[in-house]
Amino acid sequence: MTSSKTASSLAANVIKLSDPEKELLDQVDVFIFDCDGVIWRGDSLIDGIPETLAKLRAAGKKMFFVTNNSTKSRAGYKKKFDGLGLNDVPAEEIFSSSFAAAAYLEQTKFKDTGKKVYIIGEVGICEELDLIDVPYIGGPADSNKQPDMGSGGMLEVDEDVGAVVVGFDRNVNYYKIQYAQLCINEHDAQFIATNLDAVTHLTDAQEWAGNGSMVGAIKGCTGQEPLVVGKPSPLMIDYLENKYGMDRSRICMVGDRLDTDVLFGTDNGLKSLLVLSGVTSEEKLLSPENSITPDFYADTINDFFAAAPAPKEA
Amino acid sequence: MTSSKTASSLAANVIKLSDPEKELLDQVDVFIFDCDGVIWRGDSLIDGIPETLAKLRAAGKKMFFVTNNSTKSRAGYKKKFDGLGLNDVPAEEIFSSSFAAAAYLEQTKFKDTGKKVYIIGEVGICEELDLIDVPYIGGPADSNKQPDMGSGGMLEVDEDVGAVVVGFDRNVNYYKIQYAQLCINEHDAQFIATNLDAVTHLTDAQEWAGNGSMVGAIKGCTGQEPLVVGKPSPLMIDYLENKYGMDRSRICMVGDRLDTDVLFGTDNGLKSLLVLSGVTSEEKLLSPENSITPDFYADTINDFFAAAPAPKEA
Structure with missing residues (x-):
């Protein structure tokens, strides 16, 4: 020292x-x-x-x-703190970017619009939206889907999607990208990013592509910049x-x-x-x-x- | 008129x-x-x-x-021209962005480096690289892969990858994104994009997220700008x-x-x-x-x- x-x-x-x-x-x-x-x-x-x-x-x-990290909710993170012996930390003291997305939607009274959220991301975002009673689709439920890309095929989107929240998603796929593209480009949905980190630490063995990838994919097909709710917002x-x-x-x-x-x-x-x-x-x-x-x-x-x-x- | x-x-x-x-x-x-x-x-x-x-x-x-469009090679496009009754158009007159990627690699004597290409993209790029005898991995072969993301897990990449070519890929997934990230961030592979089109016309029924998405994903985890070989390069x-x-x-x-x-x-x-x-x-x-x-x-x-x-x- x-x-x-x-x-x-x-x-x-x-x-x-x-x-x-x-x-x-x-x-x-x-x-x-x-x-x-x-x-x-x-x-x-x-x-x-x-x-x-x-x-x-x-x-x-x-x-x-x-x-x-948006893959866990506050409650999910609480378990990590507990597991490390930090039992004194209550969930209310934990600001995951999944919580930050929900807090933003709450502050802007998204629920009053009657709209729902399309999620690119994992269970952490779903859990946080459940807590504030905001309806959502996508996320883990769309991980194994493929749009109909045959002649004349299309992906029909729910016109009630008012916001797309993009967080780290290890099951990102073309279905999710196309769904988000249509919501943002054709139905004026808000584009919200939990964070823009280029790399993340999924495991200690190497650096892993972070939510910058998922957000980059949506930037690249919409030409729009997201509202970022996590650090350094x-x-x-x-x-x-x-x-x-x-x-x-x-x-x-x-x-x-x-x-x-x-x-x-x-x-x-x-x-x-x-x-x-x-x-x-x-x-x-x-x-x-x-x-x-x-x-x-x-x-x-x-x-x-x-x-x-x-x-x-x- | x-x-x-x-x-x-x-x-x-x-x-x-x-x-x-x-x-x-x-x-x-x-x-x-x-x-x-x-x-x-x-x-x-x-x-x-x-x-x-x-x-x-x-x-x-x-x-x-x-x-x-990079999903077809010149030869693949020739079939489309033939099917529309344009049989007089030889393959040599067709500049798909898959061909443009191969032409760039040829012009820069990539083959002489002894390195190979990692492909995010479809068969068009593979066919064009076959024609110029440049070895490649990835592309359609990696469409159903998942990296080991368990504790201590990692994705091992081939250190001989000298370039990552990113074209439209309806089977883009986290494995491919992470593979490209490691090649570019850790092994200094070139980052080549066939094009940056935000949307594309997979079917007539709607606009579809284009290669801007795939390239955006790699920009977002590397912080690097690609070399673009298609229009308007x-x-x-x-x-x-x-x-x-x-x-x-x-x-x-x-x-x-x-x-x-x-x-x-x-x-x-x-x-x-x-x-x-x-x-x-x-x-x-x-x-x-x-x-x-x-x-x-x-x-x-x-x-x-x-x-x-x-x-x-x-």
């Missing part, structure tokens, strides 16, 4: 957290944590995290856990402000990526903190090529408390 | 063909015809076309037929210049679309002629909003000869 003095002298605006009480905890009421690289890596919890989260709770801090912060009356200057975004997490924080008027427990190295952060600077950085969120993480609470 | 005088007085730079011998045939050695909307509409030949093509041949004109004109020593100022692009066919002509230093037998109306062509002007326009290519098309030759 590099001392904070050395680090901060290398790049004027990049400060390693050294007095967390004064620099961070006194200034922040709400922490938004990116999950992968901050809370866990792949399927393994990062050491000391349960204790640190418990200390933050004991100090009266609110927290939210954000993931651009400002919608989540609007939601927190509206729902909980939170002051965004006292929210801190914590993540391991400069161009998504930190940018998301700075673009939205939040404090931002980069942790080195994920994909970004201190060298990259401090290099002259990097123009994205968090307010602070730390090795892990365990550094939010001065002493080494000890399981006093929990 | 509107008289040429009326039409040309409406918009200064848009001239309806009135003296085809002097205005067109004396100036042009080679005609490049878009097919749909020029030669046929859907599955029906436009009246008088065989006779007009025969007259052009009798006048010593060379001609090429271009289509962005200049590669085909380079090919004609190199292969046949043609003078591009004596080539005329003939099509029914302003933003693809006519633009393709003007961008490449060709003459251009719009026919009204396809998707563009005279009203649209002459409207003040239209900024794309062909050198001439005509109702159909039958107007290339002053008299009404009569089957004198053929």
Whole structure:
């Protein structure tokens, strides 16, 4: 570990957290944590995290856990948290991009239109739409379908589709693409993307094509840009402000990526903190090529408390 | 039919063909015809076309037929021409975008690299690569595959893939997307698109999501732009210049679309002629909003000869 003095002298605006009480905890009421690289890596919890989260709770801090993965609902993610021993995290603190899509539809009173949603995506989106009572078609139900492409053939679409939600879908196929194309091009359905991540971490063995592929397919046949509800969209912060009356200057975004997490924080008027427990190295952060600077950085969120993480609470 | 005088007085730079011998045939050695909307509409030949093509041949004109559809090879398209009674068109005059991909690989001596191609697309691309003896994998053979996405699972790719060719593929799936992603992102394979058409005419009953979808999927997971070999890429004109020593100022692009066919002509230093037998109306062509002007326009290519098309030759 590099001392904070050395680090901060290398790049004027990049400060390693050294007095967390004064620099961070006194200034922040709400922490938004990116999950992968901050809370866990792949399927393994990062050491000391349960204790640190418990200390933050004991100090009266609110927290939210954000993931651009839309394949699980909040409830589905709750099971992952539980499985990793993070049983204290309630579903309400989890912001999956499947939930973000539902939250957007709720905020814009989609239900009042009487329309339904066409889903490219997996069960997470279905479960979230069930919870807000918005009808939907597509998703897993269309995974084995093929349109009639014989002479004179066509795919008939439900004219009541008012929005197409596109999330990661490992069973994406031409039927779904054509269905979405017709809804958007011919029936003016809204085009909503849970996120645009190019790659995702389905397994630890390699990087996998992410929802950028599914969204790209629909961009390519409609010429339209989607409304993005997951990171780095400002919608989540609007939601927190509206729902909980939170002051965004006292929210801190914590993540391991400069161009998504930190940018998301700075673009939205939040404090931002980069942790080195994920994909970004201190060298990259401090290099002259990097123009994205968090307010602070730390090795892990365990550094939010001065002493080494000890399981006093929990 | 509107008289040429009326039409040309409406918009200064848009001239309806009135003296085809002097205005067109004396100036042009080679005609490049878009097919749909020029030669046929859907599955029906436009009246008088065989006779007009025969007259052009009798006048010593060379001609090429271009289509962005990659699902058929030249040989496959030859069958379509034959079926419509255009038996005089040899395969060498047909420029499908599947052929364009093969022509590009040939021009750039891809075979000498010893690498192979990964195909997202249908049999047309396979047949064209067979003809130039370039090895390939993927395409129809990967239509029913799924990668191992279980814990620790991965998709192993052939490290000898030097290029990914993406054409229209009604059996596109996540396996193919992930395969292409790994080849491009991790093994620096070239990313080649046959075309970027948003929609295509699989059947007459509706518009269908086109190769823009397949290419969009790969753009979305790689962040890369493809090299496009079909319309409106200049590669085909380079090919004609190199292969046949043609003078591009004596080539005329003939099509029914302003933003693809006519633009393709003007961008490449060709003459251009719009026919009204396809998707563009005279009203649209002459409207003040239209900024794309062909050198001439005509109702159909039958107007290339002053008299009404009569089957004198053929």
